[in-house]
Amino acid sequence: GQNIDQPTEMTATEGAIVQINCTYQTSGFNGLFWYQQHAGEAPTFLSYNVLDGLEEKGRFSSFLSRSKGYSYLLLKELQMKDSASYLCAVQDSNYQLIWGAGTKLIIKP
C-alpha cells in the first residue's frame, strides 16, 4: 500500500530552527511537495523536490533522498506566524498526490 509518515506534532521556540521529517512508500514517484496549512484555512504550496538534494527558499528549505524514501522541511528563524500544520505529499506513478496526515507545529515565545 501507499503510506506517508510524519510526526503528529512538534514544538519549537521562536527564533530557533526546526526540522519536520517525512518518510514515504508509494507506487512510483514523480515528486514530493510540502504545503503549509494554518488552522481553518486552505493548504498553500511551499516547496517541490524531484531530485535528491536540498532546495532552499528563504527561511524554508526542503531535502529529498529518493533511495531512502525520505524528505525533510527545515524552517529557520522561526516566527510565531509559522505556527501551522505542514503537509507532505508524494506524487505517485499516476500523478496523483498521496498526502501525509500533517505535522502540527507549535511555536512558543
Next chain:
Amino acid sequence: TAGITQAPTSQILAAGRSMTLRCTQDMRHNAMYWYRQDLGLGLRLIHYSNTAGTTGKGEVPDGYSVSRANTDDFPLTLASAVPSQTSVYFCASSASGGHTDTQYFGPGTRLTVL
C-alpha cells in the same frame, strides 16, 4: 485574481438529503480535484478531472459524483448524505493533470451531516 472559490463556506445537512458543493476557478487551469480532510488523516482524493469533459475516481469516490461541463466549474454532489460524509471539503486546481504541477486550493467547505 480570485483563484479558486468554493460555496457554501459551511453547511449543516440532514442525513438522506442531497447537496452540491460548488467550485469555480479563474486561472484557466485544466485539472481540478476534490479532496476531503478529516482529523488525523491526510487529504483524500474523491474525484478529479484532467480536462473539461472528463472525470476520474480518486481514493474515496463512493457517495459522491462530479461533472466538468466547462473549464472553470467542478461541482461535487452528494446524492444522499450520510454522517460519515461530515468533513472539510477542498477543491483544488492545477495547470494540467497527469503532470507534475502545483495544486492550488480553495478555502474549503465545512459540511456537517446529522
